[in-house]
Amino acid sequence: MEKDTDVKKIMAEERWNKRNARAYERFIKVTPSDDEQFWEDAIVNTPINKNAVILDLGTGTGFLARIILKNGFNVLGLDLSKNMLAVAKKKAPETFLVRGDAENIPLKDSSVDLIVSRWVLWTLPHPWEALEEIVRVLKPDGRVILCDGDSKNTPKSAVIFGTIRSFFKDILIGWRLPTWKRVYKKLDPHLPRWDYEQISEKLRDLGVEQIKVVHDINKRNGLLHKHIFHSEWEQFIVFFSNKR
Numbered sequence: 001m002e003k004d005t006d007v008k009k010i011m012a013e014e015r016w017n018k019r020n021a022r023a024y025e026r027f028i029k030v031t032p033s034d035d036e037q038f039w040e041d042a043i044v045n046t047p048i049n050k051n052a053v054i055l056d057l058g059t060g061t062g063f064l065a066r067i068i069l070k071n072g073f074n075v076l077g078l079d080l081s082k083n084m085l086a087v088a089k090k091k092a093p094e095t096f097l098v099r100g101d102a103e104n105i106p107l108k109d110s111s112v113d114l115i116v117s118r119w120v121l122w123t124l125p126h127p128w129e130a131l132e133e134i135v136r137v138l139k140p141d142g143r144v145i146l147c148d149g150d151s152k153n154t155p156k157s158a159v160i161f162g163t164i165r166s167f168f169k170d171i172l173i174g175w176r177l178p179t180w181k182r183v184y185k186k187l188d189p190h191l192p193r194w195d196y197e198q199i200s201e202k203l204r205d206l207g208v209e210q211i212k213v214v215h216d217i218n219k220r221n222g223l224l225h226k227h228i229f230h231s232e233w234e235q236f237i238v239f240f241s242n243k244r
């Protein structure tokens with residue numbers, strides 16, 4: 001049984017090694033532009049001022065950080081992997097980048113106006129600790145936009161299609177399938193995989209009341225678009241504010 005520290009080490013050094021960080025950036029390039037548009041709209045429509053403190057939790061190669069910078073805000077990008085941060089540094093050089101753990105955010109209580117995070121919770125051994133940390137560092141009127149994959153409610157047909165598609169996409173972008181599989185064999189038993197209902201429940205336990213969830217996002221896209229571009233997981237987005 002791997003210890004949590006080992007799981008995080010594997011995540012940082014094997015899953016998101018140098019080669020995979022570069023491959024991830026190629027993967028980002030084939031992400032449909034509607035994802036980018038969604039985030040741009042979400043950020044622009046969030047009532048924050050230009051000096052707002054914005055945290056991109058698990059920034060990876062800086063997909064969200066770039067959108068935030070493009071819209072004239074400053075952003076702090078936090079990630080566990082130095083390889084992902086190295087790509088983010090090239091792609092979004094004005095981001096203030098910090099190596100750190102989403103389950104133990106190195107920021108003061110009530111210090112952040114907006115936290116955004118895409119596809120990070122599912123990589124954590126204790127996503128509920130990350131939620132506690134998010135609520136802790138958020139200002140009393142701060143806001144959060146989280147997007148993740150709903151691995152629990154994914155239909156079998158999507159998994160089969162997704163596996164075939166991933167195989168070709170992995171070759172195209174340069175992820176080494178056998179290595180990736182070996183890494184996930186070690187990680188999978190330690191990643192609890194939450195769905196949006198559990199996340200909402202946990203947030204309510206933490207005293208957060210203003211929660212809005214948008215789910216079945218991939219389903220809204222056409223069949224071809226959905227199967228070619230998105231992962232087999234359904235995506236959901238949770239918006240909440242720290243007002244209690």
Ligand SMILES: C[S@@+](CC[C@H](N)C(=O)[O-])C[C@H]1O[C@@H](n2cnc3c(N)ncnc32)[C@H](O)[C@@H]1O
Nearest residue numbers: 058059060063079080081084101102118119123
């Ligand atoms: C699927 S990528 C998502 C990257 C980025 N948010 C995006 O939307 O493209 C997951 C990211 O989570 C990071 N990560 C995994 N565990 C983490 C942890 N405990 N603390 C901070 N970042 C973590 C990984 O290094 C990786 O960059």
